Amino acid sequence: xxxxxxxxxxxxxxxxxxxxxxxxxxxxxxxxxxxxxxxxxxxxxxxxxxxxxxxxxxxxxxxxxxxxxxxxxxxxxxxxxxxxxxxxxxxxxxxxxxxxxxxxxxxxxxxxxxxxxxxxxxxxxxxxxxxxxxxxxxxxxxxxxxxxxxxxxxxxxxxxxxxxxxxxxxxxxxxxxxxxxxxxxxxxxxxxxxxxxxxxxxxxxxxxxxxxxxxxxxxxxxxxxxxxxxxxxxxxxxxxxxx
Amino acid sequence: xxxxxxxxxxxxxxxxxxxxxxxxxxxxxxxxxxxxxxxxxxxxxxxxxxxxxxxxxxxxxxxxxxxxxxxxxxxxxxxxxxxxxxxxxxxxxxxxxxxxxxxxxxxxxxxxxxxxxxxxxxxxxxxxxxxxxxxxxxxxxxxxxxxxxxxxxxxxxxxxxxxxxxxxxxxxxxxxxxxxxxxxxxxxxxxxxxxxxxxxxxxxxxxxxxxxxxxxxxxxxxxxxxxxxxxxxxxxxxxxxxxxxxxxxxxxxxxxxxxxxxxxxxxxxxxxxxxxxxxxxxxxxxxxxxx
Numbered sequence: 001x002x003x004x005x006x007x008x009x010x011x012x013x014x015x016x017x018x019x020x021x022x023x024x025x026x027x028x029x030x031x032x033x034x035x036x037x038x039x040x041x042x043x044x045x046x047x048x049x050x051x052x053x054x055x056x057x058x059x060x061x062x063x064x065x066x067x068x069x070x071x072x073x074x075x076x077x078x079x080x081x082x083x084x085x086x087x088x089x090x091x092x093x094x095x096x097x098x099x100x101x102x103x104x105x106x107x108x109x110x111x112x113x114x115x116x117x118x119x120x121x122x123x124x125x126x127x128x129x130x131x132x133x134x135x136x137x138x139x140x141x142x143x144x145x146x147x148x149x150x151x152x153x154x155x156x157x158x159x160x161x162x163x164x165x166x167x168x169x170x171x172x173x174x175x176x177x178x179x180x181x182x183x184x185x186x187x188x189x190x191x192x193x194x195x196x197x198x199x200x201x202x203x204x205x206x207x208x209x210x211x212x213x214x215x216x217x218x219x220x221x222x223x224x225x226x227x228x229x230x231x232x233x234x235x236x237x238x239x240x241x242x243x
Numbered sequence: 244x245x246x247x248x249x250x251x252x253x254x255x256x257x258x259x260x261x262x263x264x265x266x267x268x269x270x271x272x273x274x275x276x277x278x279x280x281x282x283x284x285x286x287x288x289x290x291x292x293x294x295x296x297x298x299x300x301x302x303x304x305x306x307x308x309x310x311x312x313x314x315x316x317x318x319x320x321x322x323x324x325x326x327x328x329x330x331x332x333x334x335x336x337x338x339x340x341x342x343x344x345x346x347x348x349x350x351x352x353x354x355x356x357x358x359x360x361x362x363x364x365x366x367x368x369x370x371x372x373x374x375x376x377x378x379x380x381x382x383x384x385x386x387x388x389x390x391x392x393x394x395x396x397x398x399x400x401x402x403x404x405x406x407x408x409x410x411x412x413x414x415x416x417x418x419x420x421x422x423x424x425x426x427x428x429x430x431x432x433x434x435x436x437x438x439x440x441x442x443x444x445x446x447x448x449x450x451x452x453x454x455x456x457x458x459x460x461x462x463x464x465x466x467x468x469x470x471x472x473x474x475x476x477x478x479x480x481x482x483x484x485x486x487x488x489x490x491x492x493x494x495x496x497x498x499x500x501x502x503x504x505x506x507x508x509x510x511x512x513x514x515x516x517x518x519x520x521x522x523x524x525x526x527x528x529x530x531x532x533x534x
Binding site for chain 2: 089
């Protein structure tokens with residue numbers, strides 16, 4: 001379970017990037033964060049990944065709270081969060097396999113067999129045959145798939161994707177969103193920050209609209225398309241910030 | 244794979260991943276270590292010079308002609324048992340004259356005018372280094388002067404004082420220069436390592452992102468720093484050996500660095516490389532822990 005409770009972020013004095021945002025996301029749910037540039041999407045993802053702490057309110061991930069969590073617990077929390085970025089952030093001098101394996105090696109999380117887990121993660125994103133390729137030998141879509149494999153190899157309870165299709169063409173964009181959809185259906189919460197409102201509608205996913213640092217709408221997924229998810233996700237009171 | 248194996252592997256691979264950057268930083272660190280080594284060589288030779296000059300400091304105890312056997316025995320026992328006395332050689336007057344004659348060589352004829360031997364019986368007293376300070380040598384000389392049968396004690400009071408002052412000044416200058424060179428080397432090494440860190444910023448960020456602990460992030464860079472430090476000090480050690488060898492051909496008195504000092508030098512390089520990495524990484528990791 002992921003929730004923000006009246007979470008606000010003030011970077012400069014009297015300059016709030018986020019204002020008292022409240023919402024909750026369940027396991028297995030796919031949620032789109034959308035809004036214009038500067039709306040606060042990236043800041044919101046940073047609060048959820050604990051890369052930043054809220055200036056006011058609270059961020060909660062499973063048993064971790066931004067109010068009570070100790071710094072030494074941060075690495076342990078981050079092992080349960082998969083991050084995907086617009087620019088992929090792959091190590092250019094390592095193969096797809098090595099980029100994915102890097103996570104397990106750096107965190108000492110190779111229980112259950114490093115090789116088996118890396119191969120499974122690459123298979124899950126459809127890159128079994130490209131494991132030895134270097135990032136520069138892969139297309140943009142393939143690079144993003146490697147980044148997604150890296151994000152899921154440690155079995156996270158949430159995947160946070162910040163504009164994951166910003167550098168990709170339309171067809172590849174759809175493939176990536178379908179892939180993220182599959183990941184959420186397997187039980188991992190997926191939050192995607194994107195400008196692309198149309199995709200959220202196409203995928204019948206819940207969408208949070210941000211503008212000027214405020215959550216102006218929390219549009220639930222249509223019941224017909226994702227009944228199971230909608231049942232799990234209760235309506236979140238927006239405490240007066242809904243437009 | 245344990246994180247320890249991961250860090251070892253990453254540390255070694257880091258050297259190979261950017262060979263040009265690695266070679267440049269090893270060369271810069273090596274030259275910096277070479278400057279430190281030259282200073283070390285100067286220190287070793289300064290120390291050898293000080294020991295050589297100090298070894299010439301000794302006390303000459305001239306005895307009275309009418310000294311009694313008991314007084315001579317007493318003085319001999321005092322000198323042999325004194326903790327500051329390394330050797331006390333009794334030189335009978337006849338032997339002293341014979342030695343003097345040898346020293347004069349062809350001017351020996353000067354002694355022909357002498358009707359009798361003017362030289363007294365003498366004790367030549369060599370001291371341990373820690374008894375060669377102005378205060379201690381003067382104290383010992385006064386003690387000996389007060390003993391029965393002693394006519395005069397000579398050790399070059401002014402000369403010893405001046406020598407000790409020169410030694411203190413030389414050692415202080417040496418320490419000051421050493422500190423300056425060591426601090427400069429540390430800065431050069433830390434900045435060289437920082438270049439490596441900037442080149443690997445993406446990897447550090449990625450490690451933070453996926454939940455590697457600060458220790459796991461730090462260790463590959465410390466291992467890389469240590470390896471670079473060892474290679475740099477080996478390079479500096481080789482240059483120093485060539486320099487010493489070349490100098491020794493022109494000035495035979497030049498002393499080379501001992502094997503144990505060369506080992507200590509390499510160990511120091513390793514520590515410097517590792518410490519440089521830790522110091523440079525601190526900024527990154529502190530920024531991280533503030534998040």
